[in-house]
Amino acid sequence: MQPPEKPDIHSESFLHMLMQRQLRLSIACAATFLVALFGLPLFNYFAPELMATRVFGFTLTWLIVGVLFFPLVWIISWIFIRRSIALEEAEVEEVTRGNAPTDRK
Amino acid sequence: MMPFLAAVDPWILTFSAITVVVTVAMGFWSAKKSKTASDFFVAGRSVSVGWNSSAISGEYLSAASFMGVAGMVMSSGYDALWYPVCYACGYLFLLLFIAGPLRRFGAYTIPDFAEGRFDSPIFRKIAVIFVLFIGFFYTMPQMKGAGVTLAYIFKDIEWFSGVKGLPYWVGVVLVGSVITLNVALGGMKGITLVQAVQYWIKMFAISLPIFVLMSVHSHYGNHLQANSVKPAVGMISEGDTSTSLEAAAAINRKALSEKAPKDETWINPFGPLTTKAAKAAGLSAAESRPYSLLYTYSLIIALVCGTAGLPHILVRFYTNPDGVAAKRTTMWVMILIGVFYVFPPVFGVMGRNLMPELYNGLAGVKGTDGVVLNLPLILTEKYGTLGAVLSGITCAGAFAAFMSTFSGLLVSMTGALAHDIYGRILRPKSTPEERMKMFKYCAVICGAGAILLGFFVETFEINKLVGWAFAIAATSYFPLLFLATWWRNITMKGAATGMLAGGTLSLTAIASTMLADQAKWAEGLKIWYTSHPLARTLAEQPAIWALPLALALMIVISRLTRSEVPADIRMKMLVLHAPEKLGLKQEYIQEHQQGH
Numbered sequence: 001m002q003p004p005e006k007p008d009i010h011s012e013s014f015l016h017m018l019m020q021r022q023l024r025l026s027i028a029c030a031a032t033f034l035v036a037l038f039g040l041p042l043f044n045y046f047a048p049e050l051m052a053t054r055v056f057g058f059t060l061t062w063l064i065v066g067v068l069f070f071p072l073v074w075i076i077s078w079i080f081i082r083r084s085i086a087l088e089e090a091e092v093e094e095v096t097r098g099n100a101p102t103d104r105k
Numbered sequence: 106m107m108p109f110l111a112a113v114d115p116w117i118l119t120f121s122a123i124t125v126v127v128t129v130a131m132g133f134w135s136a137k138k139s140k141t142a143s144d145f146f147v148a149g150r151s152v153s154v155g156w157n158s159s160a161i162s163g164e165y166l167s168a169a170s171f172m173g174v175a176g177m178v179m180s181s182g183y184d185a186l187w188y189p190v191c192y193a194c195g196y197l198f199l200l201l202f203i204a205g206p207l208r209r210f211g212a213y214t215i216p217d218f219a220e221g222r223f224d225s226p227i228f229r230k231i232a233v234i235f236v237l238f239i240g241f242f243y244t245m246p247q248m249k250g251a252g253v254t255l256a257y258i259f260k261d262i263e264w265f266s267g268v269k270g271l272p273y274w275v276g277v278v279l280v281g282s283v284i285t286l287n288v289a290l291g292g293m294k295g296i297t298l299v300q301a302v303q304y305w306i307k308m309f310a311i312s313l314p315i316f317v318l319m320s321v322h323s324h325y326g327n328h329l330q331a332n333s334v335k336p337a338v339g340m341i342s343e344g345d346t347s348t349s350l351e352a353a354a355a356i357n358r359k360a361l362s363e364k365a366p367k368d369e370t371w372i373n374p375f376g377p378l379t380t381k382a383a384k385a386a387g388l389s390a391a392e393s394r395p396y397s398l399l400y401t402y403s404l405i406i407a408l409v410c411g412t413a414g415l416p417h418i419l420v421r422f423y424t425n426p427d428g429v430a431a432k433r434t435t436m437w438v439m440i441l442i443g444v445f446y447v448f449p450p451v452f453g454v455m456g457r458n459l460m461p462e463l464y465n466g467l468a469g470v471k472g473t474d475g476v477v478l479n480l481p482l483i484l485t486e487k488y489g490t491l492g493a494v495l496s497g498i499t500c501a502g503a504f505a506a507f508m509s510t511f512s513g514l515l516v517s518m519t520g521a522l523a524h525d526i527y528g529r530i531l532r533p534k535s536t537p538e539e540r541m542k543m544f545k546y547c548a549v550i551c552g553a554g555a556i557l558l559g560f561f562v563e564t565f566e567i568n569k570l571v572g573w574a575f576a577i578a579a580t581s582y583f584p585l586l587f588l589a590t591w592w593r594n595i596t597m598k599g600a601a602t603g604m605l606a607g608g609t610l611s612l613t614a615i616a617s618t619m620l621a622d623q624a625k626w627a628e629g630l631k632i633w634y635t636s637h638p639l640a641r642t643l644a645e646q647p648a649i650w651a652l653p654l655a656l657a658l659m660i661v662i663s664r665l666t667r668s669e670v671p672a673d674i675r676m677k678m679l680v681l682h683a684p685e686k687l688g689l690k691q692e693y694i695q696e697h698q699q700g701h
Binding site: 010012014015018019022023026029030033037038041044045048051052054056057058059061062065066067069070071073074076077078080081084085088089091092095 | 183186187189190193194196197198200201202205324325326327328329330372373374375394398401402405409429432433435436439440443444446447450591675676678679682683684686687
């Protein structure tokens with residue numbers, strides 16, 4: 001077991017780790033969102049009958065874009081904010097308490 | 106005096122007047138509390154999450170959101186739904202990639218960021234020009250909203266024999282001057298409070314009339330259901346059609362006019378908005394679908410990335426006390442605007458069924474853009490004054506909409522002029538008092554400019570104008586902000602080339618389609634566009650090619666000029682990405698001061 005090591009906050013490796021962890025989180029969230037956003041026109045294009053199915057009077061695609069898309073975005077951003085605040089706290093902890101940077105999450 | 110006032114609906118006048126008076130009064134009240142330069146430019150950086158998220162939402166929900174989205178859903182149907190969705194989703198992008206780092210870097214304006222990130226005063230100048238440019242582009246639809254709404258309120262006034270109604274320009278001048286005065290007096294701190302209150306006015310004004318209308322004329326889903334009724338009589342079969350006929354009977358749908366799109370194209374994707382170019386070229390419905398898909402994608406990219414690049418939105422992130430607060434604020438903004446954006450399309454759908462005569466109106470409030478203001482009046486038949494009261498409420502909401510967005514734009518443009526051009530470029534040694542004085546003069550200059558531009562846009566669709574401002578922001582600011590926060594090797598030359606190329610090319614493309622449609626001397630271009638639907642689609646919605654182009658240019662030129670990457674780039678990236686608690690920002694400032 002290595003003794004806990006304080007990361008040098010000015011070092012290249014610290015910056016690299018910092019940006020990599022943040023970017024990984026952002027890209028994961030963005031990918032979920034983009035698949036939904038860019039997928040919808042494709043569904044409209046290739047499965048028009050399915051998307052025109054009536055649900056409570058709405059067409060399926062109208063219901064998704066006009067109403068259901070907003071909660072999806074809220075969920076993604078809520079997850080992102082929780083994770084990213086936790087990430088920042090972990091980073092501060094590592095530097096001040098002197099725990100070696102781990103690559104968890 | 107009496108016949109003069111009798112011609113104006115008292116409810117509409119009262120509600121609108123209250124909104125204006127409250128705005129002005131709050132501006133004056135907070136003007137007393139705005140003392141320092143920091144108060145003026147970034148509201149003292151001490152706005153709480155609740156206030157700030159309401160204020161950002163209030164600023165963001167413009168005339169386009171309040172009136173334009175409903176009008177466009179009514180006139181174009183499904184395809185117009187992408188506007189509200191992407192207006193809201195753009196914030197997610199801002200949150201994921203830009204909000205946190207930008208706040209940690211800490212600068213008053215985007216030009217400050219541009220200069221700080223690249224150590225380049227020249228780049229500040231370029232960035233300032235773009236702030237002013239996108240800002241003015243975005244004020245035009247707000248001014249149009251103002252002109253149209255005032256013309257609606259005073260439509261029946263007879264000034265003297267023969268002259269009826271209020272000319273469009275009066276509203277532009279009136280609203281423009283009121284807001285300019287407000288901004289000049291209170292600065293950013295003044296308008297933060299006003300905009301926060303205006304968000305709640307708008308939310309109330311868009312939702313309450315919808316609930317009342319739905320309780321009288323059946324709900325959202327039934328109205329959409331009615332649009333599947335086949336017009337062919339005598340072909341009615343059992344099953345599906347009977348339920349839709351029931352729904353249709355329940356809502357008493359009026360006959361559509363000749364100019365309205367047919368149900369089939371209106372309710373389904375790839376309708377009149379996105380197939381215009383292909384239809385003009387004489388292609389069949391099946392042949393025009395690929396163009397339509399392309400148009401849809403390009404529109405989505407422009408709207409989502411454009412949100413992240415709008416200067417008056419970004420400056421708001423600096424009013425948060427810290428990066429965590431900036432993120433929390435964005436979360437709340439998304440909830441606030443997401444809830445709001447469910448409502449405007451309902452107006453469009455109901456307007457189609459209940460007030461189809463708006464399809465015949467040419468422009469402005471008589472056309473579909475006025476559906477939010479006009480629709481509540483259908484209640485007058487059954488419930489008397491209720492219709493007028495609700496119409497008064499939506500008018501007040503419209504006032505709040507263009508006033509708040511216009512004040513936000515005016516603050517960021519004035520900030521660019523007073524802080525960046527005067528304070529940094531012309532007179533770097535000016536005192537804070539001189540800068541505050543200059544802020545007031547600049548507010549008047551920008552306000553006057555916006556009013557002048559407002560005169561020219563009466564015939565344009567509000568939402569389209571806004572879409573274009575987004576396309577330009579998406580292809581200039583967004584790639585800059587994105588790469589400058591996440592890619593350390595970007596150089597000033599790379600960033601500037603990409604931003605200028607992306608922004609000017611998409612502007613040229615958009616302007617060329619406007620010219621082809623409106624100018625007589627551009628007849629040749631019009632004919633060419635008609636026979637080349639692909640070119641026309643790409644020119645009308647340039648984001649799909651201009652954004653990758655800008656990114657590619659930034660990367661290639663930065664690679665070619667790699668020796669010019671700022672020497673302290675690691676420190677800059679640390680300031681952008683390390684948690685603020687580590688105190689790297691203070692260290693960075695100290696190093697910089699020693700260095701000079």
